[in-house]
Amino acid sequence: MNTSDKTKAHTEEQYDHVQSVFESIASKYDIMNDILSFRRHKAWRKFTMKQMAMKPGDTAVDLCCGTCDWTLSMAEASGTGQVIGLDFSPNMLKVGENKVRAKHKEDQITLVQGNAMELPFEDNRFDYATIGFGLRNVPDLEKVLQEMRRVVKPGGMVVCLELSKPTWQPFKGIYYFYFQKILPSLGKLFAKRYDQYKWLPDSLALFPGREELAAIFRNVGLEHVKAYPLTGGIAALHIGIKENRHV
Numbered sequence: 001m002n003t004s005d006k007t008k009a010h011t012e013e014q015y016d017h018v019q020s021v022f023e024s025i026a027s028k029y030d031i032m033n034d035i036l037s038f039r040r041h042k043a044w045r046k047f048t049m050k051q052m053a054m055k056p057g058d059t060a061v062d063l064c065c066g067t068c069d070w071t072l073s074m075a076e077a078s079g080t081g082q083v084i085g086l087d088f089s090p091n092m093l094k095v096g097e098n099k100v101r102a103k104h105k106e107d108q109i110t111l112v113q114g115n116a117m118e119l120p121f122e123d124n125r126f127d128y129a130t131i132g133f134g135l136r137n138v139p140d141l142e143k144v145l146q147e148m149r150r151v152v153k154p155g156g157m158v159v160c161l162e163l164s165k166p167t168w169q170p171f172k173g174i175y176y177f178y179f180q181k182i183l184p185s186l187g188k189l190f191a192k193r194y195d196q197y198k199w200l201p202d203s204l205a206l207f208p209g210r211e212e213l214a215a216i217f218r219n220v221g222l223e224h225v226k227a228y229p230l231t232g233g234i235a236a237l238h239i240g241i242k243e244n245r246h247v
């Protein structure tokens with residue numbers, strides 16, 4: 001196997017592994033999010049929506065939408081605008097679909113099974129492209145950001161909410177102890193899945209820190225990039241704009 005074949009095989013292996021993880025934890029995903037983040041994810045999502053300042057009628061695509069929390073928040077904020085949720089896990093989408101139906105948002109939200117690295121949408125279509133706790137899972141994050149930039153309109157916003165790496169000691173030490181040692185055991189206790197939750201800290205280890213990710217946003221051609229640390233830097237919100245001249 002040459003280097004490019006090896007990279008391709010590794011990419012496919014990672015893609016399949018991540019897909020199987022989410023297929024197996026889908027029914028417990030929402031409750032585990034509340035438990036493992038001590039419900040902090042709700043505050044992070046609220047802060048994110050405030051920074052996005054959506055207007056009535058705005059359109060959005062939510063990559064790695066999973067069980068559709070962010071997809072639904074955007075549909076509620078835009079009132080009439082169409083929102084598409086995309087994810088590669090049928091089981092996660094099924095949970096999301098039930099929530100969309102319960103909130104009577106079927107006319108406004110379309111769910112699509114697909115790959116975040118190859119979006120099945122034309123250029124310059126949406127006002128917003130978002131990805132929540134998904135960028136850490138993809139084999140090629142730059143490709144995903146390029147795709148997000150491609151599908152937003154000039155002036156549109158690319159938004160990523162993701163776990164990040166705290167830098168402040170002693171909080172950093174306590175956090176990593178929780179994340180690496182305690183969290184997988186909580187996954188075993190509440191969701192009967194150890195390996196799937198052990199994989200969570202592993203996936204963060206290879207992920208860029210807050211400033212590094214902001215630099216990648218700029219590298220893919222996004223402008224006015226902002227990076228907000230959340231809860232001592234354990235999560236971060238990144239926002240970039242596709243400038244009007246990049247048509």
Ligand SMILES: C[S@@+](CC[C@H](N)C(=O)[O-])C[C@H]1O[C@@H](n2cnc3c(N)ncnc32)[C@H](O)[C@@H]1O
Nearest residue numbers: 022064065066087088089092115116132133134
């Ligand atoms: C941690 S969950 C996040 C779900 C949701 N965005 C949220 O905020 O709760 C990550 C999601 O990304 C999806 N995912 C991971 N890699 C993907 C890819 N390459 N293409 C599409 N979806 C992907 C998984 O199926 C899973 O639903």
